[in-house]
Amino acid sequence: MSDVSDQLAHAPKHVQLAIDLIMLLEQHELDPADVIAALEIVKTDFIQKQLTSTQK
Structure with missing residues (x-):
């Protein structure tokens, strides 16, 4: 497990965030269709926020 932890520690931030979000959502045992709609x-x-921040 240490190898996996080491790999995750060196993974790009977006990969770390994705894994955290997956774990959080799975812990709540939500309907996958609800999760997809919410995402x-x-x-x-976040796309709108990104567009707004780049226009400033």
Whole structure:
């Protein structure tokens, strides 16, 4: 397990975040369709924030 922990520690931030989010969502035993719908809303929100911040 140490090898996996070491690899994760050196993984890009977006990979670390994705793994954290997957673990969090799986712990709550949510319906996958609800998770996907919620992630689409989150993705849209963050894309809009990114576009807004690059226009400043």
